[in-house]
Every structure is written in structure tokens, then in C-alpha cells.
Amino acid sequence: xxxxxxxxxxxxxxxxxxxxxxxxxxxxxxxxxxxxxxxxxxxxxxxxxxxxxxxxxxxxxxxxxxxxxxxxxxxxxxxxxxxxxxxxxxxxxxxxxxxxxxxxxxxxxxxxxxxxxxxxxxxxxxxxxxxxxxxxxxxxxxxxxxxxxxxxxxxxxxxxxxxxxxxxxxxxxxxxxxxxxxxxxxxxxxxxxxxxxxxxxxxxxxxxxxxxxxxxxxxxxxxxxxxxxxxxxxxxxxxxxxxx
Amino acid sequence: xxxxxxxxxxxxxxxxxxxxxxxxxxxxxxxxxxxxxxxxxxxxxxxxxxxxxxxxxxxxxxxxxxxxxxxxxxxxxxxxxxxxxxxxxxxxxxxxxxxxxxxxxxxxxxxxxxxxxxxxxxxxxxxxxxxxxxxxxxxxxxxxxxxxxxxxxxxxxxxxxxxxxxxxxxxxxxxxxxxxxxxxxxxxxxxxxxxxxxxxxxxxxxxxxxxxxxxxxxxxxxxxxxxxxxxxxxxxxxxxxxxxxxxxxxxxxxxxxxxxxxxxxxxxxxxxxxxxxxxxxxxxxxxxxxxxxxxxxxxxxxxxxxxxxxxxxxxxxxxxxxxxxxxxxxxxxxxxxxxxxxxxxxxxxxxxxxxxxxxxxxxxxxxxxxxxxxxxxxxxxxxxxxxxxxxxxxxxxxxxxxxxxxxxxxxxxxxxxxxxxxxxxxxxxxxxxxxxxxxxxxxxxxxxxxxxxxxxxxxxxxxxxxxxxxxxxxxx
Numbered sequence: 001x002x003x004x005x006x007x008x009x010x011x012x013x014x015x016x017x018x019x020x021x022x023x024x025x026x027x028x029x030x031x032x033x034x035x036x037x038x039x040x041x042x043x044x045x046x047x048x049x050x051x052x053x054x055x056x057x058x059x060x061x062x063x064x065x066x067x068x069x070x071x072x073x074x075x076x077x078x079x080x081x082x083x084x085x086x087x088x089x090x091x092x093x094x095x096x097x098x099x100x101x102x103x104x105x106x107x108x109x110x111x112x113x114x115x116x117x118x119x120x121x122x123x124x125x126x127x128x129x130x131x132x133x134x135x136x137x138x139x140x141x142x143x144x145x146x147x148x149x150x151x152x153x154x155x156x157x158x159x160x161x162x163x164x165x166x167x168x169x170x171x172x173x174x175x176x177x178x179x180x181x182x183x184x185x186x187x188x189x190x191x192x193x194x195x196x197x198x199x200x201x202x203x204x205x206x207x208x209x210x211x212x213x214x215x216x217x218x219x220x221x222x223x224x225x226x227x228x229x230x231x232x233x234x235x236x237x238x239x240x241x242x243x244x
Numbered sequence: 245x246x247x248x249x250x251x252x253x254x255x256x257x258x259x260x261x262x263x264x265x266x267x268x269x270x271x272x273x274x275x276x277x278x279x280x281x282x283x284x285x286x287x288x289x290x291x292x293x294x295x296x297x298x299x300x301x302x303x304x305x306x307x308x309x310x311x312x313x314x315x316x317x318x319x320x321x322x323x324x325x326x327x328x329x330x331x332x333x334x335x336x337x338x339x340x341x342x343x344x345x346x347x348x349x350x351x352x353x354x355x356x357x358x359x360x361x362x363x364x365x366x367x368x369x370x371x372x373x374x375x376x377x378x379x380x381x382x383x384x385x386x387x388x389x390x391x392x393x394x395x396x397x398x399x400x401x402x403x404x405x406x407x408x409x410x411x412x413x414x415x416x417x418x419x420x421x422x423x424x425x426x427x428x429x430x431x432x433x434x435x436x437x438x439x440x441x442x443x444x445x446x447x448x449x450x451x452x453x454x455x456x457x458x459x460x461x462x463x464x465x466x467x468x469x470x471x472x473x474x475x476x477x478x479x480x481x482x483x484x485x486x487x488x489x490x491x492x493x494x495x496x497x498x499x500x501x502x503x504x505x506x507x508x509x510x511x512x513x514x515x516x517x518x519x520x521x522x523x524x525x526x527x528x529x530x531x532x533x534x535x536x537x538x539x540x541x542x543x544x545x546x547x548x549x550x551x552x553x554x555x556x557x558x559x560x561x562x563x564x565x566x567x568x569x570x571x572x573x574x575x576x577x578x579x580x581x582x583x584x585x586x587x588x589x590x591x592x593x594x595x596x597x598x599x600x601x602x603x604x605x606x607x608x609x610x611x612x613x614x615x616x617x618x619x620x621x622x623x624x625x626x627x628x629x630x631x632x633x634x635x636x637x638x639x640x641x642x643x644x645x646x647x648x649x650x651x652x653x654x655x656x657x658x659x660x661x662x663x664x665x666x667x668x669x670x671x672x673x674x675x676x677x678x679x680x681x682x683x684x685x686x687x688x689x690x691x692x693x694x695x696x697x698x699x700x701x702x703x704x705x706x707x708x709x710x711x712x713x714x715x716x717x718x719x720x
Contacts, residue, residue: 140344160544201329202406211361
């Protein structure tokens with residue numbers, strides 16, 4: 001699927017969901033997204049669960065704090081526990097918040113897990129008219145990441161040999177990072193200049209280009225997926241309002 | 245009469261922040277199909293000159309240009325940005341920072357997109373250039389996974405796909421080992437003959453190029469042309485004769501040393517010893533385990549089995565600045581606190597560091613940085629020094645300086661283990677050679693035995709050093 005289209009859909013859904021305060025809309029939407037992911041994508045579910053773990057804890061935290069510390073609203077008390085009375089409205093609001101967190105995180109993960117970053121940048125440039133200067137800049141940065149990582153370990157190793165002791169506390173370690181970062185930054189500046197020269201020497205001027213070798217197109221799947229997505233969004237909005 | 249491609253008249257160039265001119269009064273012209281090399285000491289403005297030809301300068305540095313540059317019969321200023329780069333392609337020195345796309349094919353496509361090539365022509369042009377350069381099998385390979393030599397070829401292919409009339413090369417061999425460098429030169433020669441390219445190269449390691457060039461322009465320290473002459477094939481620099489300083493005291497002894505990482509045997513068990521004052525070269529193909537050995541010796545990697553016995557092993561990485569921790573050279577050398585003030589002063593004096601005593605270690609020249617690293621290691625009381633690729637990208641003067649430095653220190657009792665691809669350097673300096681292949685140490689040989697054994701060298705992807713083989717041939 002076209003990454004730009006996906007990006008727009010994801011952003012749109014988030015904005016829309018943000019305006020519904022009943023618990024049903026985010027719940028329906030969340031279940032729908034998971035269903036979509038189950039049926040239409042191949043992702044590493046183990047990794048997915050691992051990533052979802054902090055979000056789930058966060059969602060539960062929201063639920064708990066809203067229920068326990070929420071403003072007094074009045075209304076029917078549905079549940080009483082250790083002197084805390086939970087009203088119906090509080091409970092609904094808490095659930096709404098929690099599900100919203102779940103829905104948003106699932107949605108973000110859906111995007112992150114199924115999008116190739118290179119293709120995403122290419123698509124941003126081709127469909128969203130992002131300037132080539134910025135897009136290729138990001139691309140070069142992306143290529144440098146593994147190199148920077150190697151450099152980082154190399155510098156650390158070399159400095160440890162000099163007897164630069166590893167600090168006991170993490171804040172001290174954070175401060176001594178400076179020693180590693182300075183040589184790294186010095187190298188990065190040099191590298192960046194060289195890359196810029198290399199690109200320019202190959203005729204890169206930052207002008208919009210007239211043709212692409214790998215055009216990232218919008219095809220039938222995109223329309224289809226957008227349709228499914230919008231239907232899901234609409235159903236959960238209407239269904240949510242109707243159920244509450 | 246051949247067509248004139250470049251013509252320079254009284255060209256001078258000055259960086260805005262500098263007092264002195266980088267280039268002064270340069271006049272010459274280049275004809276189509278010529279193979280020209282620009283030589284001169286480091287920092288004489290060779291690269292600057294190249295950047296003036298492909299119009300990266302003066303726009304990117306606000307430099308001040310005097311005189312005339314005429315490219316293809318038109319003054320340089322009249323070209324729109326990027327326009328000239330379609331006709332003049334450039335290959336740079338560093339194989340790691342020339343690419344912006346993941347795979348070879350996409351990188352080539354990036355170049356074509358820059359040229360606003362219509363979509364229908366892209367595919368055939370990419371296929372054609374890959375065929376022509378013999379890289380067709382790498383089409384979908386991830387560039388960062390390639391070796392330095394292959395990256396340089398890909399960079400050249402990216403330059404050639406523009407169908408340029410001129411190819412500018414900025415020290416293209418400096419990161420390649422001699423074997424790969426030789427292959428690159430042969431490959432370039434075939435390409436040049438097939439397409440009648442004009443080639444202008446900046447280079448200081450002329451011995452690798454054989455008789456590739458036709459003409460040589462020499463620049464002096466002050467950025468003036470010293471000589472403009474027919475190119476004569478060069479011999480590598482001859483290092484002075486050197487007496488081994490090895491003494492019968494063992495400084496380093498390893499036994500059954502092996503390294504395993506993530507269940508992968510990187511280094512088979514190996515053993516060797518190094519005497520005081522001995523200079524050992526460590527050689528072998530790329531990825532054979534040379535740097536693993538070095539890292540195991542100095543304690544970055546934990547050996548799986550075996551023992552290393554030594555009083556202290558210091559390590560000078562390829563970029564010495566990785567070691568630096570403090571704000572001044574003096575503090576840097578004194579960092580460990582293992583040496584007394586008078587010892588430190590002695591070291592600083594013998595390594596000629598007194599003039600930069602107060603300078604920031606990042607702000608001195610490359611040679612000085614390395615001397616600081618060595619001084620720091622010696623001040624740590626580490627009598628065995630490991631050096632990783634100290635010769636790459638160094639000009640003749642720097643190589644000689646390094647040679648003298650190692651020679652002198654070895655006579656004062658320091659042992660050296662040097663990882664290097666530069667066989668001339670190794671031949672001039674090493675008392676013995678450790679050959680490694682596929683994580684297995686073939687053995688530690690006396691140096692002269694290795695240089696004459698071509699079979700042994702070839703099986704380790706090495707070339708016999710030029711200065712040593714010739715006399716052997718003339719004996720036969």
C-alpha cells in the first residue's frame with residue numbers, strides 16, 4: 001500500500017477518534033484495526049506484543065487514575081470498593097481513555113510495522129511533493145545510521161583502553177558520553193560535507209525531478225484499503241454513538 | 245588538432261578565511277582523451293583544484309577566484325548549477341560517504357533522476373552501465389555491505405552512467421589494498437580505452453598506477469605548477485635500509501588464543517611471540533580476522549581460550565582521535581598518570597610534541613595526532629603497540645615520517661604489531677610477518693622469506709612489494 005496514503009489515513013483516523021468521548025468508538029476501532037492486521041498483513045506478532053506491552057500498561061494506568069482520581073460527577077454508583085465510589089460516567093470516561101490509548105498505539109504500530117522507511121520517504125516526495133533536498137537528506141542520514149553505530153562502539157572501545165573508567169551511575173555515564181560524542185560529531189560533519197559534495201557532483205541540485213525510476217504509485221489496493229479503513233472508521237463512530 | 249576540454253588561464257584561488265592563496269597562477273589546457281594526473285604534497289590544493297573544475301567550488305565555499313576557467317569552450321560562471329556535472333563526473337576518495345540510496349540499482353537511478361532522464365530510458369541505461377563496468381551481478385546488492393574496492397567501482401559506475409566526457413578522480417585508491425587497487429586501475433584502463441574518456445586524477449600513490457597516465461602536472465606547496473611533463477611510471481618510495489632492533493627478550497607471548505563471538509569462531513587457536521624491539525606486520529585479505537586479532541590482543545574482545553602474556557599492550561586505531569579524552573595534548577599524554585613528569589617530558593621531546601603541547605588534540609595534523617596517541621600509549625607503560633592501518637591515505641612524506649618514527653621507537657625497545665595492506669611499507673619495516681586467512685593464522689614468518697614466496701602471498705590476496713621483487717628477478 002502507498003505509504004503516503006496510509007499516513008494520511010492514520011492521521012485522519014486519529015483526529016476523528018479524538019472527538020468521540022464514548023468508550024465504544026475507540027474499542028470498535030481498536031478491534032477493527034487488529035482484525036485488519038490479522039487478515040491483511042504479515043507481521044511479527046511476538047515483536048508486536050512486546051511493543052504493545054508498555055502501551056497496555058499505560059492504558060491501564062489511564063483507566064486506573066481516571067477511575068480513582070477522576071472529578072466527582074454524580075450519577076449512579078455502579079461499583080464501590082474500599083471507599084471509592086465509581087460512577088457510571090467515570091467508568092465510561094476511563095474506558096474511553098484507555099481504549100483510545102490502545103487504538104492509537106495499535107494504529108501507530110500498524111504503520112511502523114508495515115512501512116519501509118525508504119519507500120515512505122520516496123512516497124512523501126512523489127505524492128506529497130516534499131522537497132527532494134529534504135527527502136534525500138533524510139535518506140543519507142538513514143544510510144549513515146549503521147556506520148555511526150559502528151563508530152560509536154569503536155570509540156567507546158578505544159577509550160576504555162585508555163582507562164576511561166565506566167561510571168557507576170547512569171547520570172555520570174550520560175555526562176561522560178560527551179567524550180564519545182565529540183569525536184563522533186567531528187567525523188559526522190566531515191562525512192556530511194563529503195556526501196553533499198558527492199551528491200552535487202552527480203548533478204543533484206534539489207530541483208523537483210521529472211521522472212522516477214521506482215515510481216511509488218497509488219493503485220487499486222490503495223483505494224480499496226482506504227475504503228475499508230474509512231468504513232471501519234465510520235462504523236465505529238456511528239456504532240459507538242449508537243451503543244452509548 | 246584535438247578538441248580542447250579545459251583551458252585555464254592565470255587561475256588563482258583563495259578561501260575567504262585564508263590569508264594566502266591556495267592556488268596561484270595556474271595555466272594549462274586539457275584535450276579530449278587525455279589521461280592526466282595531478283600530483284603534489286598533501287594540502288597543496290590538488291583537491292581544491294578538482295572542485296573548481298566540477299563547479300563544487302567556488303559556490304560551496306565563497307572562495308575567491310581570479311583568472312579564467314573555460315570548460316568546453318564556455319566560461320565556468322556561465323553554467324547553471326548542476327549543469328556541468330552532467331558532462332564532468334567525479335569519484336571521491338572516501339568509499340563510505342558517496343552514496344545516498346540503499347542498493348546499487350537505486351543509487352544509479354538516483355543519478356539518472358538528477359539528470360531528468362525520462363523513465364523509459366532509465367532501465368536500459370542502468371543495465372548498460374552495469375554490463376560495461378562488469379557489476380551486473382551486484383545490481384540489487386546493498387551498497388553498505390560491499391567492500392571498499394567494490395564501493396569505489398560502484399561510485400565509478402554512478403559517474404559513468406551520466407555518459408560524461410570527463411572523469412575526475414580524487415585519490416580513488418587511497419582506501420584500497422594494493423591488490424584491489426591494481427584491479428581497479430586495470431578495469432579503469434579498459435573502460436577508458438572503450439569510451440575515450442578524459443581522465444583527470446589527483447593522486448599521490450603513483451606506483452599503483454603503472455603506466456596508466458600520459459601526462460603529469462605537479463603542484464608545489466605554494467599552489468603553483470612546478471612541472472608539466474610526460475608521465476613517467478613511478479617506483480614506490482624507497483624506505484631506507486633498516487637494521488632489525490629485535491632483542492632476545494620476549495615481550496608478548498600468546499598461547500592457544502581463540503576468539504568466538506555469538507557461537508561463531510572468528511579466530512582459530514593461534515600462538516606466537518614477539519620480541520622486544522621487533523616490528524611485526526599483520527597481513528591478510530579483508531575480513532580475514534586481522535582486526536579481531538588486534539582487538540583480542542589489546543583486550544577489547546575477550547578471548548575464548550588461551551592466554552596473552554605481556555606487560556601492557558597499547559592500541560593506535562586508524563583514526564587516532566578515537567582515543568582522545570582531554571582538552572590538550574599535554575593532558576592527553578599524561579592521562580593515565582603512570583609516568584613521572586620527567587618521563588613525560590622526555591617522551592614529548594622525542595616525539596616532537598612540544599610545539600603543540602597546549603593545543604587541542606583535535607586541532608592538530610593527522611601525523612601529530614598519531615604521535616600523540618603513541619606518546620599516550622608509551623606513557624601508559626605499554627611497551628607493545630598495535631597499529632591499525634596506519635598508512636592509508638598518507639602521502640610519501642607522511643609515510644617516511646611514520647617509518648622513521650617506528651624505526652626509532654623500536655630501537656628504544658618498543659615492539660610493534662602493524663596491520664597493513666601496504667606491502668612496500670611492511671617490506672621496509674617489518675622483521676617478521678604474521679599471515680592470516682579466514683580466521684586462521686598461517687604462521688609467523690621472517691619477513692624476507694615472505695616477500696619472495698609468491699604463492700604464499702597470492703593465497704593471502706597480497707602482492708609482492710615492488711622494491712623487493714625486482715632484484716630477485718634480475719638474479720634469475
